[in-house]
Amino acid sequence: MLFTVKINKNKDFLALYNKGAAVSDNNCLVYFRKNKLPVNRIGISTGKKMGNAVKRSRARRVIRQAYRECELLMPIGFDIIVCARKGAAECKSYEITSFFRKRLIPKMNDPDAFKPRNKGVKNHKK
């Protein structure tokens, strides 16, 4: 992968869960956030809810393949975390690719993408 580093620190994962913007469908849930670096950083999370080790590996591979296909289209300078959901083990990789293209990339390019989400959360609490 050309412009991409892997995320392997629990600290980074927690920061994204709390402060990142999110997009989701049945197969996966994506958090993202600007990181002020010249590269993208990606992490893939497959929890035990997914199933056994074979299913989790399958989900991880499909997501990685989808990311690879979309990589050149993405803006640079983001942290991204993809959490696999139950559908990810059975679906084809182009399903996730199209999800990335139609939903995720437009939002990443939108400068106001994650401001409204934070406000929205606060408003719900009030």
Place this chain on the structure above:
RNA sequence: CGAGUAAGCUAUGCGAUAGCGUGAACGCUUUAUGGUCACGAGGAAAGUCCGGGCAUCACAGAGCAGGGUAGCUGCUAACGGCAGCCGAGGGCGACCUUAGGGAUAGUGCAACAGAAAGAUACUGCCGCCGUUUUUACGGUUGGUGAUGGUGGAAUGGCGAGGUAAGAGCUCACCGGCGCACAGGCGACUGUGCGGCCCUGUAAACCCUACCCGAUGCAACGUCUAAUGGUACAGUCUGUCAAUGUCUGCUCGGCAGGCAGCCUGUAAUGACGGCUUGAACUCCCGCGGCAACGGGGAGUCUGGAUAGAUUAUCGCACACGACAGAACCCGGCUUAUCGGCUUAGUCGCUUU
């Protein structure tokens, strides 16, 4: 042909495009990197239930406690594994199952039922004595031992003899126990003799024999940036006398706590450990019933580190189960769509 038994093999295949990890040589002044070639999950990789290797330690040693194993002989690095055999049980048979030491070392328990779950007693049977015509009733009495609806289990079973009534009291057969002899490395088997003391339970405590230090690769080792005196370690000095640790306890050993000075180290990251090993394949007029051992030739073919070993499409058919290495081996157990091979057994039909 059908039914059944045992052992073993296999684990969708092929192609196209794109991509990932490791290694090799090549290209480039070097780095970055580039294309090329080779290789890249399993029979259970799983559960983590046993056994080892390897590593570390505040490991002297002894005893007790604790844990494990439990027919015999062998195999093995070792085992709770495997092989062969013995005993017991099941099947017409091929064959299968077996947590299979000790109940005369001791203690405990045996609900309900039943007279009784150690045995003394009660009830019964018979003798004797007394009362009485007999029957029957009674006894500070003697003998006897299993008749007593039960129960998982009742003093070996069953038959005959025997007797006042009975009883292994005697006898035949069967079963158990002990001793002797014979066979076997041994578990054990066979034969003979003997007397009848011997309820079950040890996945109840316990006894006997043998074995066991703890922790696991996030073990452990090497190198290193920055900061600050934060944490840890060490020497020395002063002071305190309680504590920690060696699986638990005892003896015993080892280490001390606090303050000050000085010296050093660690956190982070990288690399090693990390894959050549009790390895795999083939062969032998090799040894052994076998597990296994010996010899010869050849191969080396996962080593990731947020974790590579794939994604998408097409074709074929029997429409694809369970399932993904994380230090490495030997087993066990559990999950599993199907397909195939070999060797015995029983039954039927035909010749």
